[in-house]
Structure formats: structure tokens, C-alpha cells
Amino acid sequence: xRLACIxxxxxxxxxxxxxxxxxxxxxxxxxxxxxxxxxxxxxxPEASALGxxxxxxxxxxxxIVPDLVLLPPDPVYYGRSADALLDAIEGAEPYVEPGDxxxxxxxxDPHADGAAQADAAARLVCSVRDGSGVEASAGVxxxxxxAWIAATVSAPGEAIVVPxxxxxxxxxxxxxxxxxxxxxxHHKFALYSLQTIDDIAALPxxxxxxxxxxxxxxxxxxxxxxxxxxxxxxxRATQVSGTMQMPAPTVNSGALIIAARQLxxxxxxxxxxxxxxxxxxxxxxxxxxxxxxxRTLTLRxxxxxxxxxxxxxxxxxxPLQLAGPVEEMTLEFLGLASETGKxxxxxxxxxxxxxxxxxxALRQLKTRFGGESQVARVxxxxxxxxxxxxxxxxxxxxx
Amino acid sequence: xxKDPGAALRTHRLRPLAGPQPLRVETDAHGCPRAIAIxxxxxxxxxxxxxxxxxxxxxxxxxVSRMYYQLxxxxxxxxxxxxxxxxxxxxxxxx
Numbered sequence: 001x002r003l004a005c006i007x008x009x010x011x012x013x014x015x016x017x018x019x020x021x022x023x024x025x026x027x028x029x030x031x032x033x034x035x036x037x038x039x040x041x042x043x044x045p046e047a048s049a050l051g052x053x054x055x056x057x058x059x060x061x062x063x064i065v066p067d068l069v070l071l072p073p074d075p076v077y078y079g080r081s082a083d084a085l086l087d088a089i090e091g092a093e094p095y096v097e098p099g100d101x102x103x104x105x106x107x108x109d110p111h112a113d114g115a116a117q118a119d120a121a122a123r124l125v126c127s128v129r130d131g132s133g134v135e136a137s138a139g140v141x142x143x144x145x146x147a148w149i150a151a152t153v154s155a156p157g158e159a160i161v162v163p164x165x166x167x168x169x170x171x172x173x174x175x176x177x178x179x180x181x182x183x184x185x186h187h188k189f190a191l192y193s194l195q196t197i198d199d200i201a202a203l204p205x206x207x208x209x210x211x212x213x214x215x216x217x218x219x220x221x222x223x224x225x226x227x228x229x230x231x232x233x234x235x236r237a238t239q240v241s242g243t244m245q246m247p248a249p250t251v252n253s254g255a256l257i258i259a260a261r262q263l264x265x266x267x268x269x270x271x272x273x274x275x276x277x278x279x280x281x282x283x284x285x286x287x288x289x290x291x292x293x294x295r296t297l298t299l300r301x302x303x304x305x306x307x308x309x310x311x312x313x314x315x316x317x318x319p320l321q322l323a324g325p326v327e328e329m330t331l332e333f334l335g336l337a338s339e340t341g342k343x344x345x346x347x348x349x350x351x352x353x354x355x356x357x358x359x360x361a362l363r364q365l366k367t368r369f370g371g372e373s374q375v376a377r378v379x380x381x382x383x384x385x386x387x388x389x390x391x392x393x394x395x396x397x398x399x
Numbered sequence: 400x401x402k403d404p405g406a407a408l409r410t411h412r413l414r415p416l417a418g419p420q421p422l423r424v425e426t427d428a429h430g431c432p433r434a435i436a437i438x439x440x441x442x443x444x445x446x447x448x449x450x451x452x453x454x455x456x457x458x459x460x461x462x463v464s465r466m467y468y469q470l471x472x473x474x475x476x477x478x479x480x481x482x483x484x485x486x487x488x489x490x491x492x493x494x
Contacts (some may be wrong), residue, residue, distance in 0.1 A: 188461060247415040288459075378416060386453050387463060388494055393413040 002110045003231060004121045005147035006089055006128055006136045009156070011102020012042045014134045015081050016071055028069045031058045033323060040071055072323060076284045076292035076330075081132055086234065088131025092123050095233040097144075100234075102134075103151075105144055107231060114161050121159035129157075142167060145227035149178055167225025172198035179222055185215055197223050240267050241332040247381070247393055249288040249325030253317050255381045256326060260313040262395050264306050264329040269363070272336070277302035278309060279335035283316065287324040302337045362397060373397060419490035422480055432468055435480060437491070442472040453481075467492070491493070 008014050012030050017023045027047035027224070031040045040061050043052045050065045055059040061068055083103050090096045108120045121138035128136040138159035139150025146167050150160040153174070162170045171178070188211065188372040194200050195235050200208070201224040209216035221227065242263045246255065267273065279302050286291040295316060303309050314333075365374045373396030381393045423436040434443045449469040456463045464484040471477050479492045 244413070248414045255413075262413070364494055376414070379413075381413065386455055388492055389415045389418045392416040394416055 001233065002108050002112070002117060002140060002142060003144055003147045003359055004051045004093070004106045004117075004124055004159075005083075005099070005104065005144065005151040006104050006121075006124050006138050007099075007151045008102040008128070008134050008136045009146065009152075010042060010044055011082070011134075012057060012078055013044045014021070014102070015078060016074075017044075017143060018133050019077075023069060026069050026070065027052070027067065029061055030071050031061065031072050032073055033058065046200075047369050072291045074292045075294035079185055079284070079294060081134075081175070084132045085128055085136075088127045089124055091131065093120070095231075097232050098143075098234055099148070099166070100295075102136075103148070105147060105231060107233070108140065116161060118159055118161050121161065125159060126156060141170075143225075143227035144229050145180065145222055146170070146225055147173065148180075152178065164232050168201060168223075171223070171225050172196065172201060176200065180218065181215055181219055181222075185212055185219060185250040188212065204227075206216045231371070239332055239334055240270050240272050240336070241330060242267050243328060243330045248327055248390055249327050250381050251325050253320060256329065257310070257314050257316045258379050258381065258393075258395065259329045260317060260331060261306070261310045264309045264313065266396075267331060267333055268304070268306055268309075269359070273304070273333070275338065276336040277304040277338070278333040279310065279337050280333070281312065282332040282334055283313065284330040284332070285322065285369065286328040287322060288327050290322060291323055293320075293322055296334070298335075344385050368394065417493045419481070419492050422489045422491045424480065424489040425484075430482075432470060432489075434482060434494070435470070435471075435478070435489075435491075437478070442474070442476070444470045445473055446471045448477065 014026055016028065016030065025046065027044060027050055029040050029043040029047050029052055031227045032038065032265045038058055040052060040054050040056045040058065041060075042054055047061075047065060047204060052065055052068065057069065057337050062070065064300055078101060082098070085102065086096055086104055089106050093108060095107040097105045099105060108117060110122065117140045121140050125138050128134065134375040135156040135272065137151050137154045137156050139145040139152070139161065139162070141150055141162040141165055148164050149171060150162050154160040176194055176197055176199070177186065179185075179189075179197065179200075189195075189200075192211075192302050200219060203220070205217065205220045208220045210368055212219055214252040242257045244263050250256070254394060278299065280296060280298050282294065287293065297312060297316065299309075299312060303312075362373065362375060376394040377397050378392050379395050380391065382390045383392070384389050424432045425441075427433045431447060432444050433471040434441050446468055447468055449467075451467050453461065453465045453467065462485065464466075465481040466484060467479060467481045469479050470479065479494070481490050481492055482488075485488060
């Protein structure tokens, strides 16, 4: 198998610069201010050169580089851009596996010669440039590790092909910092003066396992250009999503929970959800004055009932502290699974039957009037607000 | 079978309830309402029962700054109106 790796160095910074070209050439960092993690998430090469590192507290980063441009993270923008990048690659090659943000692997023709593989990688770079507007670099190799390392060392807009059988030779002169292993392992490399991958390849497997434990075998394999990590193309499973605009920007968790309940109810009624259960939910919040928030939750068990999903979302939203008021909420159901049999209550069968009839009537009304629900109910949004029209809202009676 | 109306789908939303309605107001020299036009009929203000001011969301680009009046109109009807101070318009507030 031959794999191409497409990577955009400092993906989030590249996206911020695409949005604000004036940031080009300036030291830029992305960090989540309090009440968030209060640390640097990503930084530009200019900031790295001055000593800023991912994971560093924001206060330290500002102290080291006083003119550092510090941006709040916008995970919704990054997520959509990463999807656009994957779609662009998928337009050129059908089998694509997403890696870290801004990195993807694509299977290319294993029978093509070196020049044809380089052409295929160059086409992928062009697709990314045309499709998502960022400059990527590419590498081709027999495994994900080799393809990734080739893409990482190649210049932006270019591609390096590592011929079959020359993997170890290719990685040998590179720094051990390229090895995708734990922080502790990198720390030990420094302690033992293991500077290049060739220094590690010269060691037998026994001492490496003795020093690094279970990770020792992987280090030994990678240093010889051997990566057994399988290629798993992404599954384009059905996703069900819905968006709701808030009547006014709000930080009130009560209003957010109402919106989440309304969205869950709507999504569960979509045809794609018939006889399906949800394994993951993704909640995206667009904040006022740019910025966003995103979380993906994997449920303990697949759910198809609204109460269960709302319970999970409530637990997520209640303690939430955001950097700004929410303007828009998007809820996605991911990893849809087949519904399994569930024991229903015998006691409330009549109630459930009436409810189903009511829902069917509401659906018909809604379809008849162009998606606009004809029945609404009043909910408290911010009952304590000094602005009267913020206190209550109408939500579509879909439940 | 329900006929397809062909209407465009919209993003879902919460619809604010009791939103204010624009109002035509005649004021006196002090800027207090003297007469208001409700449902196309101009009604004189017989007395101002209460007056209060709300300032909120001052940190936003469009802060909320309203001068509220609870007015008794001829015919003993009582309404609440407010003067939007940044925009200058008058609104009828329903609760």
C-alpha cells in the first residue's frame, strides 16, 4: 500500500491568517483565556522562534513575547475548515483518513512509479489549495508514519516520495523529535543523548524495551521505518444536524438547555433517525463577536429517546462558562446505530399512543405550512431579565 | 397526503414573546408623552402613573437604554411605552 500524507503546518494559525491576512509574519498564538484552560493551544513559527510553546500558560507567553497577537480559539471554524480539507482531498482520492487537525492520509495507486506518485501528491496539494485556501505539503510512503514524516519535512506546496525499501535510510538523519511517541520518551532521548533517529536504530530492541517499556518496541520499529498502524478510511456515515438561532445572545444555561431540547426533538423526528440510535452528540456554539465552542460527547449507551439525550446535554451545559454570549447553537448526532429492542412501559401505553397521534398531526401541519410549526408553547428564557421581551419565548410544539 | 408547499427551510429559532411594537407619540416640551396613536386612533395621555429607566448591555455595540412610562389614556386605558434613547423611537411594551 502507498499512502500520501497531506499536512498544513500550524493548521489553526494558517486558518486565522486566511481570515485576517494582516497577521502574516507576526507572532501569533491561539489560547483559551480564563475560565478556559488559560494556555497556548497553537502558535505560529514566528512565536515558536521567540520561545512560545503549545501548553504554555498565556501569561508566560505574553511575558516572553510582549507584542504577541493572542487569539481566542474558534473550534467551529477550525472543524468546518478541517472537513473542507478532507472533502478537497476526497475529491482527488476516494479513500481518506483524517489525522490530527490539518493532517490527512490518502491511499494512492500502489502500482504507480515514483513520478506518478509525486504527481498524485501534487494534485492533492492543489486540491487542498483550491478547496480550502491553505498551503499544504505532502509526502508519500509505504506507511502513515513515513508519509507523515515526508510531508512534515517537505516545503509548503511540495511533495516528497520515499521509495519502497528506503524508509530507514530516509528517517535515519532526522531528529528524534519527529518520532510520534510520548513526552516521557522524548525526555529520555534527551537524557541519553539520542539526537537522531539513526542513534536509536543502532540500539537493539532489548535495551529499548527495558528503558521505555511497551513503547520501546514501537520506538525500535519506527526508527527502522516500520509502522504497522493500519490505514482506516473515514466512514461517511449519515450525520443528522440542526441549527438554532437564539432570540438574543445569551449566556444563560437555562435558555441553552431549552434550545438543546428543541433541537434534539427535531433531530429525532428526521427520517434518517427512524430505527436509529445516537452514539455521539456534537454541540457547537457560535459566540457573539466571533469565537465559538465545541464539544463531542460519546454516550455510554446508544440512545434514541429525547429525555436521555437532553439529560446528557444538560449535564454539559449547566456548568458551562463561556467567553461570550451564544448567538447560534448547532447539534449533530453522529455514529448512528441500529435500534435494538427496548422494553416499553405497559402502564403508559395509552399516553404514548395519544402522543404519537399528536406528533403525527403536528408533522402534517408543519409540512403543509412550509416547515413553520403552527403550534407553539411558551417557555421561560430569562424570567428575571429587566428587558421584558427577553423573559419568555415561543418554541415550536414538536415534543 | 400533504401537498408540498415548496417553501424554503429555515434555521430553527426561539421566537421572543411580547416583543415591542413601534408607536407614534406626541411629546410635550419636556419630552414626556402627551398623546399616542394606538391602533390608528390618537389618544390623549391623562396622567403618567410611573416612569423608570433601564440601562443594560452597555458593553455591547448596541446597548439597551430605555425610558419607560406607564400612562393612563383617556378612557382609563393604561399602557406601558418606552422611549429608545439611542435610536430615538417610541415603542409600545406588552407584558
